[in-house]
Amino acid sequence: MTSTANDANTCCIVTGAAGFVGSHLAERLLSLGCRVIGIDDFSSGCWENMSAFEKQPGFSFHECSVTSPGLLAEMRERHPAAACCFHLAAIVSVPYSVEHPEETMEVDCHAAVSLLREAEELGFRRFVFAGSAAEYGDDGRLPLREEYASEKTRHLSPYGRAKYLASAAVASSRIGVALRCFNIYGPRQDPGSPYSGVISRFVDMALQERSYTVFGDGMQTRDFVFVSDVVDAYLCAAGLSGAVPAPPGVYNVGTGRATSIVELAETISAVEGRRARIEHLPERAGDIRHSVSVPEALERAAGWRSRVSLADGLKETVSWARTAGSR
Numbered sequence: 111m112t113s114t115a116n117d118a119n120t121c122c123i124v125t126g127a128a129g130f131v132g133s134h135l136a137e138r139l140l141s142l143g144c145r146v147i148g149i150d151d152f153s154s155g156c157w158e159n160m161s162a163f164e165k166q167p168g169f170s171f172h173e174c175s176v177t178s179p180g181l182l183a184e185m186r187e188r189h190p191a192a193a194c195c196f197h198l199a200a201i202v203s204v205p206y207s208v209e210h211p212e213e214t215m216e217v218d219c220h221a222a223v224s225l226l227r228e229a230e231e232l233g234f235r236r237f238v239f240a241g242s243a244a245e246y247g248d249d250g251r252l253p254l255r256e257e258y259a260s261e262k263t264r265h266l267s268p269y270g271r272a273k274y275l276a277s278a279a280v281a282s283s284r285i286g287v288a289l290r291c292f293n294i295y296g297p298r299q300d301p302g303s304p305y306s307g308v309i310s311r312f313v314d315m316a317l318q319e320r321s322y323t324v325f326g327d328g329m330q331t332r333d334f335v336f337v338s339d340v341v342d343a344y345l346c347a348a349g350l351s352g353a354v355p356a357p358p359g360v361y362n363v364g365t366g367r368a369t370s371i372v373e374l375a376e377t378i379s380a381v382e383g384r385r386a387r388i389e390h391l392p393e394r395a396g397d398i399r400h401s402v403s404v405p406e407a408l409e410r411a412a413g414w415r416s417r418v419s420l421a422d423g424l425k426e427t428v429s430w431a432r433t434a435g436s437r
């Protein structure tokens with residue numbers, strides 16, 4: 111992605127900056143010359159994720175919750191140039207959301223809508239929201255198109271429901287873009303987190319030379335998208351990619367390619383130069399069998415498409431995990 115002269119002046123707020131995706135987004139924005147205001151409460155993120163850029167002069171950080179009333183107005187007072195908000199902070203654990211539905215609705219939906227309304231009132235140029243494939247619930251129509259998620263969707267968790275409601279509000283705002291991201295993977299994804307994707311857990315198992323534990327037959331499929339591709343999508347959504355900004359709306363962010371869990375284990379093993387040993391565990395109740403996106407809407411709107419192959423993304427992830435593990 112190339113930057114334009116105007117991009118260098120943009121001052122962006124990134125909520126969830128200490129998280130997996132937020133830290134990559136903040137780092138890229140800084141590399142484009144943007145100023146970045148990071149916000150996080152460290153509920154699932156960590157300082158370590160920001161170590162590559164936390165000392166850069168263009169970066170400032172505020173430890174607080176996105177549920178704090180008047181947060182964007184306060185940020186605007188401290189940073190008058192703030193013009194763009196990337197809202198990624200969220201309760202990301204699906205099991206936690208099932209146990210704490212009200213808190214999840216508060217953080218993942220109500221806080222997002224409040225920030226959006228503030229951004230509108232303050233004259234922000236863009237509000238980009240981290241939606242999720244969980245917004246499609248158990249919709250069996252594959253591949254998944256943006257219009258399939260609706261009021262009638264049977265969401266499988268409060269997380270999916272909250273993300274759907276927030277995305278719908280964002281997408282109907284004149285400054286809003288909601289990115290419905292599929293299974294993101296890459297460096298900095300915490301294998302210990304209950305939400306962490308299968309990839310970070312498998313990479314961990316591979317490095318420890320353990321067999322991969324697969325729930326059910328392993329033929330369930332997912333749409334795995336590398337984190338740098340997701341960051342590109344955020345830039346497109348905000349008009350910071352050098353191409354036309356995506357018009358307000360909701361967009362899938364995936365590869366359009368379904369990968370089975372067994373194929374994933376085999377690809378990681380091939381990257382590692384080993385044979386995959388798979389141990390099958392009983393199927394998990396409530397797991398979606400297949401999930402894959404139709405990713406073309408964001409390509410049509412703003413020229414985005416995923417570029418990193420699964421093998422290349424896995425190589426980078428494994429190499430990061432090796433270094434992280436040796437620290």
Ligand SMILES: NC(=O)c1ccc[n+]([C@@H]2O[C@H](COP(=O)([O-])OP(=O)(O)OC[C@H]3O[C@@H](n4cnc5c(N)ncnc54)[C@H](O)[C@@H]3O)[C@@H](O)[C@H]2O)c1
Nearest residue numbers: 126128129130131151152153154155175176199200240294
């Ligand atoms: N990782 C994926 O596969 C994936 C897929 C689809 C959507 N998403 C969405 O992308 C966003 C980023 O996900 P991630 O994988 O980087 O997760 P993450 O847990 O690494 O990052 C989320 C960040 O938000 C922070 N946070 C949580 N609640 C907060 C609050 N109330 N106030 C301030 N900060 C708070 C956490 O401390 C963390 O740093 C989330 O909104 C998630 O729902 C992720």
